[in-house]
Amino acid sequence: MSATTASAVPRAGSPGRRALQRFLKHRLAVLGLAVVLLFVLAAVLAPLIAPYDPIATSWSRIRRPPSELYWFGTDENGRDVFSRVIWGARASLMAGALSVTAALLLGVPFGLLAGLAGGWVDTIISRITDAMLSVPFLILAIALAAFLGPALENAMLAIAISASPIFVRLARGMAMEAKTTEWVEAARSLGNPPWRIALLHVLPNIVPPLLVQATLSIAEAIIAEASLSFLGLGQQPPNPSWGSMLNAAQRFLTQAPWMAIYPGLAIFLVVLAFNLLGDGLRDALDPRARGR
Template sequence: MTAAVRTLTPAQRSLRLFVRSPGAMVGLVLVLLVVIAAVAAPWVAPYDPVAYRPVDRMQGPSFSHLLGTDLYGRDLFSRVVFGARVSLAVSVLSIGLALLLGGVLGALSGFFLGWLDTVIMRLTDILLAFPAILLAIALLAFLGGGFWNLTLAIAIAYAAPFARVTRAAVLRLRDTMFVEASTALGATPGRILWRHVLPNAAAPILVEVTLRLAYAILAEAALSFLGLGTQPPAPAWGQMIADGRPFLESNPWVSIGPGLAIMITVLGFNLLGDGLRDVLDPRLRNA
């Protein structure tokens, strides 16, 4: 058994540790359930999420309507399932854009240092001086609401943390022996950064991506709650909670369904991120 374990590659050892982590597996299952529900929404949802049915308005949970209906008679389960598409699309696109913007700036800052590092880090200090949700609100007040403006606002709000994480990872690797060897062999700085440094700096960046996806979902829900996100009648979890706010005492299920969806999704991404961190961090892995 010992000999078999010693022959495992680092990737195989990391995968084994990830599978053996209960929290990571629970997070992965929760995330997969949400993703599958979003992808298969037309087949999972029993009703049209935007069709008005006044005769069915404000019904409680039943076999016909698993989460009840809202003020306009729309099936809440169907709207929650289709709302997963909006939340996941906004979070994935915004974090992808934030990673591209912040990752490029952070990599350039950590690898070349000098005046470029000073300018980029001072810019990130300015962005980090504002709470992310407040910065997103300010950007949306200038850009206007809507899906793409919401995505851009969240991306800008979370670009600075990615720049910091990427810079720290690159800065730790820029003076290592394999970088010096590549330089001695005549490799250009761009090639060294792209082919050698960034692949070895991927672990902390990947963990940051997973954790920031949870923050992006919360941000999308908060901005939709304020009416700055996807506009009605398109289903969005934050907007659904806002619609149910006047009925919290009499018909709380209108807000409970989307609230549970947000909680499950964020919990899944957080557990998945914690599991990846434990597997990819050598100090925690050795402990």
């Protein structure tokens, strides 16, 4: 999930090791990580954990309140809400992780290019970025998703495009800062070609802030996916998604509040967890920002 855990065992004294130590001291962030991992586990193991088929309807158990048999109750078509919340984690986490990965792949190269090349290249990329950032994130995602057509893949693409300008701007700013450092000058004096400077010298140094932003962006992307699904632009019925479950639940808020409470709680928890994780990563990876 994060670079600190991805790079196996960081070498003693390496930036990764020191960041890991700082991260582990941050209790709320560790809690956030635990909740995130819990949801990831639920999503991956959904077929094993979910007690019922999330799609199979049954007229004999419509809108049952939570019980020992149906922990989170059942919905208007007799489907088990607990099973649907578990399976819905797949759609939400996938939408979050995949769309943010795509946004990184889209935004970071343009940001590096703009920051390092400067001149008219920078002007063009920056103005497009500004234009995209001037439209609220969710509005842009809804507009793109409506244009692409209702499907989970299209929703993810729409979210990825809407989330990318923040990475362009972040990478550009960091690259401009790095460009003036003596170590970039030293890398140039060793005969590094521009692409090596960008990818091998500048990029590794700007990973920490990108990682923090990516974590926070996943939280936003999950909300966006839920919103698009709520509006019918994301996950299509009968496949479970927290957003579409909320949409179905609003008609039965008084009769069957559990239909809304559990998917809502899931969204709340996972978004909170990603935010806590992001804050913790920021404190761990950027010592300058600590003690706020």
